[in-house]
Amino acid sequence: PGKPNQNAYVESFNGRLRDECLNEHWFPTLLHARTEIERWRREYNEERPKKAIGGMTPAAYAQHLANTDIITPGL
Template sequence: MQNGYIERFNRHYREDILDAYYFDDIYQLQKLNNQWKLDYNNNHPHKSLGNKSPVEFMPRFEDEINLIPKSEQENNFLSNLEVS
């Protein structure tokens, strides 16, 4: 096992898409893939977010961001862009 996160992602993808359907053409696979990707990235609970989905976690994150003054947010963003 090289990377547990990638292995887990591959298992979920294989079980949810590749093993669950028969495809007549690549366009069916692309359509299902896009639907699954949206669901996985927005509604799937993530351990790193306290077993919440990103949609559930986002309001908390936005509240924390709003506590930082806007000028400080801009300074942090600009300092991350600077190359040393």
């Protein structure tokens, strides 16, 4: 396996998952754990603003792209 300092993005994600989800909940069943982790993952991936896309949420950015005419060179 790689070293933690070789993939800062993954390590950051793992830390956030642990701090914001795993350490905050008691999971009495596997189904409950899966449900809470999926809820957190969706919020993390779809609802949080991201610097890489101009501070927009991924959902807003996807809508922006859907409303943008994209010109493909050579067509």
